[in-house]
Amino acid sequence: xxxxxxxxxxxxxxxxxxxxxxxxxxxxxxxxxxxxxxxxxxxxxxxxxxxxxxxxxxxxxxxxxxxxxxxxxxxxxxxxxxxxxxxxxxxxxxxxxxxxxxxxxxxxxxxxxxxxxxxxxxxxxxxxxxxxxxxxxxxxxxxxxxxxxxxxxxxxxxxxxxxxx
Numbered sequence: 001x002x003x004x005x006x007x008x009x010x011x012x013x014x015x016x017x018x019x020x021x022x023x024x025x026x027x028x029x030x031x032x033x034x035x036x037x038x039x040x041x042x043x044x045x046x047x048x049x050x051x052x053x054x055x056x057x058x059x060x061x062x063x064x065x066x067x068x069x070x071x072x073x074x075x076x077x078x079x080x081x082x083x084x085x086x087x088x089x090x091x092x093x094x095x096x097x098x099x100x101x102x103x104x105x106x107x108x109x110x111x112x113x114x115x116x117x118x119x120x121x122x123x124x125x126x127x128x129x130x131x132x133x134x135x136x137x138x139x140x141x142x143x144x145x146x147x148x149x150x151x152x153x154x155x156x157x158x159x160x161x162x163x164x165x
Contacts, residue, residue, distance in 0.1 A: 015075050022076050026083030030058060034091070038105070051105070055088045109152035112159065113137075116146040126153055137161060 015022075033054055062080040094101040110122050112133055123133060134145070140161040142148055150162045 013075055015079075017076055019076070019079050022079045023083045026062070026080045027087060030054075030084050030087045033058065038107070051088065051091070055084060058084050106155040109154050109160070111150060111152050113145055113148045113151035113161075115150075116148055116164070118145060122153075128153070133159070 034051065059081055062077060062084060091101070091105055095105040096102070110126065111119050112122055112126075112128065113119065118130065118133065123130070133151070136159040137143075137145065137148065137151065140151075140159070142161055142163060147163055148161055149164050152160050154160055
């Protein structure tokens with residue numbers, strides 16, 4: 001039988017790296033990426049939160065490593081994916097259970113329009129152009145910034161709009 005098609009069972013299930021090291025690496029990478037995305041990267045207008053995108057990308061990469069033999073065993077890839085999922089669930093639970101974690105993990109709304117005037121400082125901070133903001137306002141049925149009492153960039157990246165009466 002051709003050796004190319006012959007798979008050693010030990011290669012599939014016996015880890016070649018310490019599982020503790022994989023859990024530690026997964027933990028460090030997830031928390032590092034989360035902190036970078038939370039405190040360094042600007043929020044974008046979208047319906048999916050930063051943490052959701054992070055988990056999808058990291059899990060895809062971790063799973064790919066297991067498939068592409070970056071790790072020698074499937075067990076290592078599964079351990080890394082489970083570590084990432086564990087941290088995502090734990091952080092979501094902590095933010096649900098404790099107000100302190102909610103404030104840390106989900107940023108408060110950032111005002112982009114106040115009393116009909118654009119807050120250009122906050123727009124610069126989040127890299128939102130005037131055209132992008134006006135587009136979001138139009139999607140909320142607002143044709144002129146003067147019609148807006150307050151518009152905020154929410155934690156999930158969406159822009160909420162409160163119109164003047």
